[in-house]
Amino acid sequence: MPKTKPDAYQEFIKGLWRENPVFVQVLGMCPMLAVTNSAENAIVMGGATFFVLVGSSCLVSALQRWIPRQVRIATYIIIIATFVTVIDLSLESLLPRLHKELGPFIPLIVVNCMILGRQEAFASRHSVRLALVDALGMAIGFFFALFALGSVREILGVGSLLGVNLFGPNFEPWVIMILPPGGFLTLGLLLLFFNWLKERKEQLLRRLDAMEAQGQ
Secondary structure (H helix, E strand, O other): OOOOOOOHHHHHHHOOOOOOOOOOOOOOEEEHHHOOOOHHHHHHOOOOOOHHHHHHHHHHHHHHHHHHHHHHHHHHHHHHHHHHHHHHHHHHOOOHHHHHHHHHHHHHEEEEEHHHHHHHHHHHHOOHHHHHHHHHHHHHHHHHHHHHHHHHHHHHHHHHEEOOOOOOOOOOOOOOOOHHHHHHHHHHHHHHHHHHHHHHHHHHHHHHHHHHHHOO
């Protein structure tokens, strides 16, 4: 049976929802919990991860025929580390305050299992075009998850979003939300919410299938 060629649109959409790296695959938990105490930090980390994932996926796909299988993982890590170094030095030069706040978590993008996994599972097996589409979908999905978590924690823990006060001087911040326990709690609730949405969608599809079967 011939192998079905991947559809670019479906490859893009899967990272946003169906195979979201955080809410479905539960990958990249280290930055999710460590740097999302504010929406600003989440945006910078999401942007850095976006740059690394898209750049490394395109390069791995372009070089796949010249990378020996015996050293492919080491080669992927070198490629990823190169892009991480570029974004790390760029942030240090352009956004020194945020670079200092994120600390070692920018260099740790090198060992983000989501990025290495996309190189091994997809970029090394498909064309540059499909690798780019897959990386864009996964990177945007990861960015959305980071921003969602960072926004909820900042709004409840500080009473602001991106530095803009939302509730006035009488608001009593939930300080726990910007501490590590708040990260675990918020992530757990978001995972519960998205799993509930997924279950609702599956129930709806089963009902539609049953109605169609009855109609026949």
